[in-house]
Amino acid sequence: MTQFDFDDPPASPLAWMEAWFAEGDALDVPNPNAMYLATVDADGTPSVRTVLRRGFDKRGVVFYTNYESRKSLAMIASGRASVLFHWDQTDRQIRIEGRISQVEPEVSDAYFAARHPESQLGAWASQQSKSLSNRSQFEQEVEAMRVKFSGAPVPRPPFWGGYRVSLDAVEIWQGHPHRLHDRVRWTASDEDGFAATRLYP
Ligand SMILES: Cc1cc2nc3c(=O)[nH]c(=O)nc-3n(C[C@H](O)[C@H](O)[C@H](O)COP(=O)(O)O)c2cc1C
Numbered sequence: 001m002t003q004f005d006f007d008d009p010p011a012s013p014l015a016w017m018e019a020w021f022a023e024g025d026a027l028d029v030p031n032p033n034a035m036y037l038a039t040v041d042a043d044g045t046p047s048v049r050t051v052l053r054r055g056f057d058k059r060g061v062v063f064y065t066n067y068e069s070r071k072s073l074a075m076i077a078s079g080r081a082s083v084l085f086h087w088d089q090t091d092r093q094i095r096i097e098g099r100i101s102q103v104e105p106e107v108s109d110a111y112f113a114a115r116h117p118e119s120q121l122g123a124w125a126s127q128q129s130k131s132l133s134n135r136s137q138f139e140q141e142v143e144a145m146r147v148k149f150s151g152a153p154v155p156r157p158p159f160w161g162g163y164r165v166s167l168d169a170v171e172i173w174q175g176h177p178h179r180l181h182d183r184v185r186w187t188a189s190d191e192d193g194f195a196a197t198r199l200y201p
Contacts, residue, residue: 006174006182009196013170013186014058017094020172021056024087036084037063037165039074047074053085054111055103058192060166061096062103064111066128067159075100081165091175098166108161113153120154121145170194173201 033053055062125141181201186194
């Protein structure tokens with residue numbers, strides 16, 4: 001596994017994150033790209049849920065969802081989110097805090113076009129986070145979408161797409177025996193720069 005030095009952290013966390021994402025993705029676990037997305041609702045209520053990492057670069061980490069879901073309304077209200085990755089097998093954690101933005105429509109279009117056709121219909125049918133009386137209603141709505149698009153390519157719903165969480169703060173944590181863990185935090189200082197600080201675990 002790639003070694004990085006917590007006593008002499010690199011100026012940017014990017015290469016370290018890329019290495020840990022790649023090494024995490026190689027683990028024999030069902031969803032190694034799972035991440036926990038924390039938001040704060042307009043009334044200050046925090047909430048957290050799992051989403052899947054579908055992109056990463058210096059601009060931030062990308063996931064896809066319904067733009068009218070509870071998480072989306074919270075992110076629209078606060079403009080911010082926090083993301084957590086945890087890989088138990090390697091005793092690693094990455095935390096991100098940042099500002100949220102929708103990914104470019106053409107990027108969402110390309111991702112949506114590559115999804116399984118059933119998932120495409122599901123995205124159209126699911127009014128994510130809204131109340132649903134029973135499963136059969138949802139299944140009927142999926143069937144209605146199947147008829148509506150009748151085998152033609154399914155376009156991306158206008159209410160569905162990607163979000164990017166920027167890297168305003170990044171924290172990398174490596175577990176060690178007896179809780180003598182390693183921890184370093186970067187805060188973004190300007191467009192491309194970060195300041196790194198080692199923290200007590
Ligand atoms: C392993 C796993 C992966 C998930 N990935 C996503 C995802 O990428 N996008 C998404 O909208 N929901 C995903 N979900 C469902 C969310 O956790 C959540 O239930 C849903 O997005 C509604 O959240 P909200 O009501 O807070 O908006 C996933 C759930 C699990 C358990």
